[in-house]
Amino acid sequence: MKEIKGTKVFDAGEVEEGAKILQKGGLVSFPTETVYGLGANALDQRAVKGIFKAKGRxxxxxxxxxxxxxEDIKPLIKGDLPSIGERLIDEFWPGPLTLVLPKGEGIPDVTTGGLDTIALRMPDHSIALDLIAKSGLPIAAPSANLSGRPSPTLCSHVVEDLSGRVDAIIDGGETGFGLESTVLDLSREVPILLRPGGITYEELRAVIGEVEVDPVVIGKQEKDSNKALSPGMKYRHYAPKAQAILVEGEKDKVIDKIIELLGDKEGKFGVMASQQSVKNYPDGVVVKSMGSRYNLSEVGSNIFKILREFDQLDVDKIFIEGISDQGLGLAIMNRLRKATGYKIIEV
Structure with a gap:
């Protein structure tokens, strides 16, 4: 164990110490298969309020x-788990799928953002599961970053944003998928996809049939609503310090447009490009590969990390190549659109 600005940093073998902190109402960041989460006892109103304070959320x-x-689901929801939920759990849990269900009594409003539903998931990560088991608690956990910043996929990202703000961080190395979980609302007659993630729209339909998609998922602007039905549907998210611009369209036209934009500007610029097009860009530009266009899992695992790397390099502006929004591409493009604040050029 080491300590940074009063925050304890544990290694993977010290999960029990993190569990003790959670039991006492503290805040602990831990790795999942998606991104690092910032956890607190979901049933402790004071502890949960600490999450919002630490993140500025x-x-x-x-x-x-x-x-x-x-079995942990039953005391957290109202009524019985619907059969459609059973099928999804059997297919995708543990894994990057969050299910939204009517919430049970005793769940603090602060945990659910004042909604009458609760979002539940079982992470597919040994440290996360061990921490939950050892604490004996349901753990409320958004991503472990300052609100609005790119989500953390490394312990160092959490240290950068939250050291001195939380009690402990468990270092589990780099996360796997790198994008937050899919969120599916089962509280309505027809399930609604509220946030795309590691479980794709196509995979959901293959298991349960009809699935509606909330317009914000595929839209080119943020949700205009007084209530966010899911994390990631409202407010600024995933943003680097520099202004970022997403260029969408046919691959060759996208590359040509970014090269044109680079020629029209003065300053230090970054480009987030596919592996296949890195060499197309001129010297003097900071070009980082997000991975192969033909391996979207690789792309998804890299985008938040690269946005943070651009922050360290103090670039003035970042241009990002858009990709296909089919399959995992829907989740990737959803995050990139939000990261740019919907500053999008279509070609």
């Missing part, structure tokens, strides 16, 4: 509650 933005056993 608006308090009407609901949190996801993490569990490690299917």
């Amino acid at each position: 608006p308090n009407d933005n609901p949190l996801i509650v993490h569990i490690n056993d299917k």
Whole structure:
């Protein structure tokens, strides 16, 4: 264990110490298969309020509650788990799928952003599951970053944003998928995809049939609503310090447009490019590969890390190549559109 600005940093073998902190109402960051989460006892109103304070997160933005056993669902929801939920759990848990269900009694409003629903998931990561088991608690946990910043996929990202603001961080190395979980609302007659993630729209439909998609998922602007139904549907998200611009369209036209934009500007510029097009850009530009266009899992695992790397390099502006929004591309493009604040050029 080491300590940075009063925050304890544990290694993977010290999960029990993190569990003790959670039991006492503290805040602990931990790795999942998606991104690092910032956890607190979901049933402790004071502890959950600490998450919002540490992150600078608006308090009407609901949190996801993490569990490690299917039996943990029953006391957290109202009524019985619907059969459609059973099918999804059997297929995708543990994994990057969050289910939104009517919430049970005793769940603090602060945990659910004032909604009458609760978002639940079982992470597919040994440290996360061990932490939940050892604490004996449902753990409310958004991403472990300052609100609005790129989500953390490395312990160093959490240290950068939250050291001195939280009690402990468990270092589990780099996360796997690198994008937050899919969020599916089962509280309505027809399930609604509220946030795309590691479980794709196509995979959901293959298991349960009809799935509606909230317009914000595929839209080119933020949700105009007084209530966020899911994390990531409202407020600024994933943004680097420099202004970022997303260029969407046919691959060759996208590359040509970015090269044109680079020639029209003065300053230090970054480009987030596919592996296939890195060499197309002129000297003097900071070009980083987000991975192959033909390996979207690789792209998804890299984008937040690269946005933070551009922050370290103090670039003035970042141009980002858009990709296909089919399959995992839907989640990737959703995050990139938000990261740019919907500053999008279509070609």
